[in-house]
Amino acid sequence: MDLFKTYKLWPIEPVKGLGCKVWDKNGVEYLDLYGGHAVISIGHCHPVYVSMMTEQLGKLGFYSNAVENSLQVQFAEKLGKVNGYDDYSLFLCNSGAEANENAMKLASFHTGRSKVLACGKAFHGRTSGAVAATDNPSIQAPFNKTPNVEFTPLNDLDALKKHLSTKEFAAFIIEGIQGVAGIHVPAPEYLKAAREICNQTGTVLILDEIQSGYGRSGKFYAHQHAGIKADIVSMAKGIGNGFPMGAIIISPQFEAKYGMLGTTFGGNHLACTAALAVLKVIEEENLIENAAKVGAYLLDQLKGHKAIKELRGTGLMIGIELKDEYIGLRDRLLFEKHIFTGGAGNNVIRLLSPLCLTKDQAAQFITSFNELTA
C-alpha cells in the first residue's frame, strides 16, 4: 500500500526534538519556527511533559467518557484559572475542526437558527461544517457546500451589521488572528463592535483560537487584546503540544442536555495529562510573557526590512509578506539555513515557533533572513 498523496512533502524527516530544535534522520539540526504547524507550544520533548505522559501511560491511557475522569475535572479547573474564563464550562474533543463543529452545533441548538456567518479568507477546518465555514472553495467538496454559511469581509463593520441584523445567524465565527490566510489581525474596534452586535441580535460569538490561542499572541487568547469575551472559544493545536486534542469553552448561558455533544476519544487520560503538563510549563516558565517579548523583538528587527511588503501579527504569530523578488525565501531558509517556518500562499512566511523561543534563537533567524536577502 502507498500513502494517499494529499500533502506536498519536504524531503526531510525530523526524528528528534528538544525545545525549539529538531534533528533529521541524518543528524542535521534545524531551528523550528514552524512549531509543527503551530502545535508545539511548550517546546519539543519538554522533560515535564515526557515524564507526566510516560507515568500516565503506565497507569491508564484510555477508558471512556461514560465513566468519571478526574483528569478532565483537573484540567477544566486549571484552564479556568489561567484563561480568564473561570465561569465557563469545558467540552473536550480531538482536533480543531471538531472543536468548531461542536461550537457551531451548540450555537444552533441554543438559538434554534441554522445559519453561520464567517469571515472572508477564514479557515476553520476540514470536516463538513468547519470546511463550509472556510472561505476556500477549492477544499470544499459538493457535499460540503451549503446555503447555511455566508461570509463577510474581515474588519468591515457595515457588512457585519447588515448580515447580523437579519437575525438569521446562530453564530458569527471568527479567528482570533487569521492564520492560514497569512496572519490577518482583526481590529480591536471590530471585535468590540462584533461583541455588541452579537448581543443585540442574539447571535453567538465564536472565537476560533485554534491557531492564535494558548499564549501564541502574547495573551492567552488573541481576542483578549481587544478586551472582549466570546460566548464560545474553540482551541486545539498548542493545547496538547502534539497530543491530538481539541476543546471548546462554553458560556454559562448555554444549557447542556445529555447526549447533545459527544466523542469516543475526546478528553482521554493521555490527552488531559498532556494538557495539564502544557499548562504547568506555560505557567512555570512564563511562556506567554516570553511569546510577547520575543515576538516584539522579531517584529522590531523586521520592521521596514527591504524584502518585506507587509509585516503583520503579534507575539509569536507573525506574517512576513515578501516582495515579489524574494518569493522562494521560505525554501531557502529551510534548505540553506536549516530553519523551519510556516507559509501562506507563496509570498507569506508564517512564524509560529514554540512559545519558548529564546532571543538568541530569534536573532539567529534575523541573521539568516538578512543574509539571504542581502
Ligand SMILES: Cc1ncc(COP(=O)(O)O)c(C=O)c1O
Ligand atoms: C484557525 C484554525 N481553525 C481550525 C483549524 C483546524 O484544526 P485541525 O487541523 O486540528 O482540525 C486550524 C488548523 O490549521 C486553524 O488554523
